[in-house]
Amino acid sequence: MLKIAVCVSGGGTNLGAIFDAIDAGKIKNGEIVSVISNNPGAYALERAKAHGVEAKCISPKDFGNREDFNVALLDGLKETGADLVVLAGFLVNVPAEIIREFKGRIINIHPSLIPSFCGKGYYGLKVHEGVLERGVKVTGATVHFVDEGIDTGKIIAQKAVDVLEGDTPKVLQQRVMEQAEWIILPETIAKICNGEIELG
Numbered sequence: 001m002l003k004i005a006v007c008v009s010g011g012g013t014n015l016g017a018i019f020d021a022i023d024a025g026k027i028k029n030g031e032i033v034s035v036i037s038n039n040p041g042a043y044a045l046e047r048a049k050a051h052g053v054e055a056k057c058i059s060p061k062d063f064g065n066r067e068d069f070n071v072a073l074l075d076g077l078k079e080t081g082a083d084l085v086v087l088a089g090f091l092v093n094v095p096a097e098i099i100r101e102f103k104g105r106i107i108n109i110h111p112s113l114i115p116s117f118c119g120k121g122y123y124g125l126k127v128h129e130g131v132l133e134r135g136v137k138v139t140g141a142t143v144h145f146v147d148e149g150i151d152t153g154k155i156i157a158q159k160a161v162d163v164l165e166g167d168t169p170k171v172l173q174q175r176v177m178e179q180a181e182w183i184i185l186p187e188t189i190a191k192i193c194n195g196e197i198e199l200g
């Protein structure tokens with residue numbers, strides 16, 4: 001069984017999609033051992049508890065400086081014993097020491113077709129605002145390995161989604177989640193768990 005830790009900051013619909021795929025037997029040989037959030041109010045933590053999974057909050061507000069928070073996050077992740085770390089709407093810049101410790105074993109879901117609308121400042125709803133401002137007709141989502149840069153790691157999976165006339169950022173966000181994120185993230189995890197995609 002591959003041990004999976006999921007890092008979250010908000011609602012956790014992607015986490016929900018992973019739980020659904022495990023419950024439906026689409027992800028075999030993998031289990032979520034821990035869900036970690038930087039945000040004590042993240043609904044994702046409730047989703048974890050409802051599944052009987054450890055839910056931890058490690059908030060930067062509880063530490064005097066960023067370095068201490070980074071150490072706590074690293075320790076918290078190491079304690080889970082995870083083989084794979086999934087960033088599912090984790091809106092924290094993952095510190096270099098965590099990337100080094102879990103080299104090639106961290107994946108992220110991003111709500112655009114990288115290299116468009118990614119990098120500094122592009123997260124959550126801001127991505128979809130950028131897409132609508134630029135007027136592109138196709139967007140989507142990307143699953144990629146995490147390296148030291150922001151959204152620069154090796155791309156594993158992408159899925160395109162149409163932008164439609166009259167879309168608002170929220171409407172587009174929902175379509176990208178339904179038609180891309182909730183599909184390619186569990187699929188990628190399933191492939192990692194059955195050895196089709198190798199971890200570093």
Ligand code: GAR
Nearest residue numbers: 010011012013014089109111123124
């Ligand atoms: C998702 O759209 C995810 O792709 C995005 O945050 C949202 C979290 O939703 N992540 C990023 O923007 C990372 N750069 P969720 O909490 O409902 O899964």
